[in-house]
Amino acid sequence: MIKTRDADSHTKEKIFMAASEIFEEKGHSGARMQEIADRAGINKALLHYYFRSKDQLFKAVFVVLMKKMFAKIISIMKEDMTFKEKIKKFLDEHIEFMIKNPKLPLFLLSEISQNPEFSESISETVRLRDLKTMLYEQHAKELKGYGIKKSDMSQLMVTIVSFSVFPMAAYGMISVLMPEFRERKKFNEYMRERKEFASGLLFAALKNRKK
Amino acid sequence: MIKTRDADSHTKEKIFMAASEIFEEKGHSGARMQEIADRAGINKALLHYYFRSKDQLFKAVFVVLMKKMFAKIISIMKEDMTFKEKIKKFLDEHIEFMIKNPKLPLFLLSEISQNPEFSESISETVRLRDLKTMLYEQHAKELKGYGIKKSDMSQLMVTIVSFSVFPMAAYGMISVLMPEFRERKKFNEYMRERKEFASGLLFAALKNRKK
DNA sequence: GTCTATAGAAGGATAGAC
DNA sequence: GTCTATCCTTCTATAGAC
Numbered sequence: 001m002i003k004t005r006d007a008d009s010h011t012k013e014k015i016f017m018a019a020s021e022i023f024e025e026k027g028h029s030g031a032r033m034q035e036i037a038d039r040a041g042i043n044k045a046l047l048h049y050y051f052r053s054k055d056q057l058f059k060a061v062f063v064v065l066m067k068k069m070f071a072k073i074i075s076i077m078k079e080d081m082t083f084k085e086k087i088k089k090f091l092d093e094h095i096e097f098m099i100k101n102p103k104l105p106l107f108l109l110s111e112i113s114q115n116p117e118f119s120e121s122i123s124e125t126v127r128l129r130d131l132k133t134m135l136y137e138q139h140a141k142e143l144k145g146y147g148i149k150k151s152d153m154s155q156l157m158v159t160i161v162s163f164s165v166f167p168m169a170a171y172g173m174i175s176v177l178m179p180e181f182r183e184r185k186k187f188n189e190y191m192r193e194r195k196e197f198a199s200g201l202l203f204a205a206l207k208n209r210k211k
Numbered sequence: 212m213i214k215t216r217d218a219d220s221h222t223k224e225k226i227f228m229a230a231s232e233i234f235e236e237k238g239h240s241g242a243r244m245q246e247i248a249d250r251a252g253i254n255k256a257l258l259h260y261y262f263r264s265k266d267q268l269f270k271a272v273f274v275v276l277m278k279k280m281f282a283k284i285i286s287i288m289k290e291d292m293t294f295k296e297k298i299k300k301f302l303d304e305h306i307e308f309m310i311k312n313p314k315l316p317l318f319l320l321s322e323i324s325q326n327p328e329f330s331e332s333i334s335e336t337v338r339l340r341d342l343k344t345m346l347y348e349q350h351a352k353e354l355k356g357y358g359i360k361k362s363d364m365s366q367l368m369v370t371i372v373s374f375s376v377f378p379m380a381a382y383g384m385i386s387v388l389m390p391e392f393r394e395r396k397k398f399n400e401y402m403r404e405r406k407e408f409a410s411g412l413l414f415a416a417l418k419n420r421k422k
Numbered sequence: 423g424t425c426t427a428t429a430g431a432a433g434g435a436t437a438g439a440c
Numbered sequence: 441g442t443c444t445a446t447c448c449t450t451c452t453a454t455a456g457a458c
Contacts, residue, residue, distance in 0.1 A: 026325065030240035033434060043443055048435060110321050113383030114237065123387055131388075154389060154401070155408040158378055166373040169380065172324030176334055177342075178365060190365070197366040204416040244452065254425055259453060429454075436447075
């Protein structure tokens with residue numbers, strides 16, 4: 001049994017997991033190397049052995065979490081379906097994804113806004129051009145028929161994403177305003193109801209514009 | 212001329228303004244007392260003279276910014292208008308408010324989510340109960356007529372707020388995905404177009420539900 | 423009220439033993 | 441590969457002169 005190698009990758013993995021959690025919770029500047037080490041059940045020095053510095057550890061985590069977020073969105077947009085089918089599927093899957101990763105959106109929004117420079121290095125990794133091309137194809141094929149101008153596409157996209165992302169990013173605020181949602185189960189129900197609410201709203205609006 | 216008193220309140224004000232800016236930009240854990248002092252054009256020791264500790268300075272700022280945000284929302288909701296009029300006015304004024312305070316929403320969302328305990332002490336200050344009562348009155352009077360269930364009220368409210376708040380909070384992300392918006396002027400145009408887009412979407416949807 | 427100087431704590435990073 | 445011990449920088453906070 002190759003003990004060293006097993007231990008090696010296993011430890012690195014443990015550190016990475018711990019770092020993801022802590023960074024997601026507290027952000028880059030709020031996170032402490034000590035706390036990451038504690039959660040990983042290892043020593044502070046090992047963090048530097050595997051990831052040299054806090055910044056590099058953070059970047060490794062950030063890239064993976066960024067991909068995680070967009071992989072979900074892109075995989076759905078890619079599929080060959082009508083616009084309505086895509087919306088339904090997106091709301092369903094993305095809201096379930098958000099429920100499983102509740103800290104993710106606010107973390108990404110915060111860190112990107114504080115570090116736009118290195119977020120750009122990621123835009124290649126995430127293959128965003130594909131996303132745009134797909135959207136414009138869909139527009140040419142189908143959305144014109146709804147009376148949606150090309151210039152409204154970005155409004156529409158931001159709106160659709162906001163249906164699932166915003167309540168999750170605003171969870172803290174929402175649970176202060178509506179204390180019933182401090183119970184996570186109740187809030188998850190709320191999010192699931194949102195699938196119907198959002199598609200209902202969008203489709204009702206489109207119906208009125210359909211030529 | 213009472214020089215001491217003038218200087219007193221003036222300095223405190225300067226510190227407070229500087230602190231607001233820095234905290235909004237970098238958050239509690241990212242902000243540095245030194246940087247705040249520099250921006251205020253005074254010495255670090257003076258910060259502690261006026262506000263004892265970083266935490267207390269932060270809390271002072273946080274409460275004011277929180278009120279600033281909600282004052283805007285509540286003042287509009289309070290007025291005696293139909294639901295549609297309120298929506299239109301809200302979108303108009305709140306989007307203009309966001310353009311003037313672009314860092315505010317993400318700051319509040321982030322800090323609340325990291326500090327839910329002391330955010331609750333604020334919920335009294337901000338008079339949120341009033342907001343709820345007003346919403347339920349509007350529902351009883353008018354929204355039932357659109358076929359909106361009482362249980363959908365919170366979905367609707369979150370959605371309306373998200374129209375103006377989400378793109379602002381997601382500005383960093385958006386400007387990575389759509390580089391044309393790195394130009395702030397372009398993005399502000401986008402936000403202003405959003406007034407029409409959002410009310411159009413909402414009203415079209417309501418029209419379909421009107422009995 | 424405002425400054426300089428400095429204490430004191432915390433956090434990131436490294437050296438060196440095993 | 442992992443740990444202990446420690447260095448060094450950064451940051452908050454205070455003491456004390458003016």
